Amino acid sequence: MKASEVREMSIxxxxxxxxxxxxxxxxxxxxxxxxxxxxxxxxxxxxxxxARMMTILAEKESQN
Numbered sequence: 001m002k003a004s005e006v007r008e009m010s011i012x013x014x015x016x017x018x019x020x021x022x023x024x025x026x027x028x029x030x031x032x033x034x035x036x037x038x039x040x041x042x043x044x045x046x047x048x049x050x051a052r053m054m055t056i057l058a059e060k061e062s063q064n
Contacts, residue, residue, distance in 0.1 A: 001049050006056045011064075014057045021050050 009017065025046045031037065 001052070003052060003056065006053050011057065011060055014053055014060070018050060018053050018057065021046060021053070025050065 006014065025043065028037065028043055028046065032040065032043065037043070
């Protein structure tokens with residue numbers, strides 16, 4: 001997800017999306033432990049997306 005897309009989201013939507021992405025990341029980690037994923041870079045991409053969303057959320061919260 002691009003930063004410009006994340007910046008357009010509201011604070012509530014960001015919080016919900018972060019929770020959803022965290023759950024997806026945990027699921028991917030468990031699935032990878034059981035049987036290796038075909039594309040392991042998806043885990044790193046998910047972590048980066050979550051970090052990007054959390055950073056933008058913190059920026060928005062500090063502005064309000």
